[in-house]
Amino acid sequence: MFDTFLEGQQVLVLGGTSGLGLATAVLAVRAGARVHVGGRDPQRLAEALAVLGPTASGACVDLADESSVHVFFAPFALVDHLVVCAANNLPARLIDGELAALRASLDSRFWGAVHALRAVGPRLAPQGSVLLTSGMVSQRPRPGMAMVAAAASAVESLARSLVTELAPRRINVINPGPMQTPLLARALGGRAEALQGLAEMQPLKRLGQAEDFAQTALFAMGNRQLNGAVLHLDGGARWV
Numbered sequence: 001m002f003d004t005f006l007e008g009q010q011v012l013v014l015g016g017t018s019g020l021g022l023a024t025a026v027l028a029v030r031a032g033a034r035v036h037v038g039g040r041d042p043q044r045l046a047e048a049l050a051v052l053g054p055t056a057s058g059a060c061v062d063l064a065d066e067s068s069v070h071v072f073f074a075p076f077a078l079v080d081h082l083v084v085c086a087a088n089n090l091p092a093r094l095i096d097g098e099l100a101a102l103r104a105s106l107d108s109r110f111w112g113a114v115h116a117l118r119a120v121g122p123r124l125a126p127q128g129s130v131l132l133t134s135g136m137v138s139q140r141p142r143p144g145m146a147m148v149a150a151a152a153s154a155v156e157s158l159a160r161s162l163v164t165e166l167a168p169r170r171i172n173v174i175n176p177g178p179m180q181t182p183l184l185a186r187a188l189g190g191r192a193e194a195l196q197g198l199a200e201m202q203p204l205k206r207l208g209q210a211e212d213f214a215q216t217a218l219f220a221m222g223n224r225q226l227n228g229a230v231l232h233l234d235g236g237a238r239w240v
């Protein structure tokens, strides 16, 4: 679908060792990019690199840790596209939940994005782009998810606010609804019938697939007019 429009370009995917980020990395490799992925777990990284093949590379990184993020970016003088797919969402009630759990979403999704943006800033090509990830919870909050929702809303605001500062480079956000990834499987206790039940509740009677996200991510990299946008990838679920 995307041919080889990323030929020779450097794409970095934080959270590129699983789920939405890995599918994006796979499609970017297919489109000709040199892809470098990051995640915390070395085993997951090794498995992802086996999937991505010899043109891809990767390193361990914790997005919540600024120094780790700087080490991750250090080998790259020029980055064409940065995709940030990593976040640690720990559901917790705001009033009486553990403070560490409440901080986790902001530390990873929001501060993680800030760390990545500061690291990529001097390296981002003039026609380059950044893509952040939020989540439908920002618009359809649920009990115990206030901080997760706030972090998702915060990165959307961050992207809008950075349009001028980053120009002529672009920044966009994908806001996914339920997507069939290892994260969702874990959240549903690995029960196939729970995944099926959730799919039945969706307007399109299907869960989003990681490939749906990857297609949207490559569209955002390639479309030179898309900037400051939040792309809702939820099959219409936020309206029902």
Ligand SMILES: NC(=O)c1ccc[n+]([C@@H]2O[C@H](COP(=O)([O-])OP(=O)(O)OC[C@H]3O[C@@H](n4cnc5c(N)ncnc54)[C@H](OP(=O)(O)O)[C@@H]3O)[C@@H](O)[C@H]2O)c1
Pocket (backbone or CB within 6 Å): 014, 015, 016, 017, 018, 019, 020, 021, 038, 039, 040, 041, 042, 044, 045, 061, 062, 063, 064, 085, 086, 087, 088, 089, 108, 133, 134, 135, 136, 175, 176, 177, 178, 179, 180, 181, 182, 183, 184
């Ligand atoms: N799947 C859904 O239904 C859904 C819906 C809405 C939003 N989202 C958002 O979409 C993003 C990707 O989700 P996914 O479903 O693809 O999850 P996933 O399959 O669990 O993948 C998450 C990726 O991020 C990495 N990661 C997590 N925390 C990290 C950290 N602190 N530093 C660096 N890397 C980190 C993971 O590797 P390590 O664990 O090894 O670090 C992994 O590569 C997340 O931000 C998620 O909140 C997902």
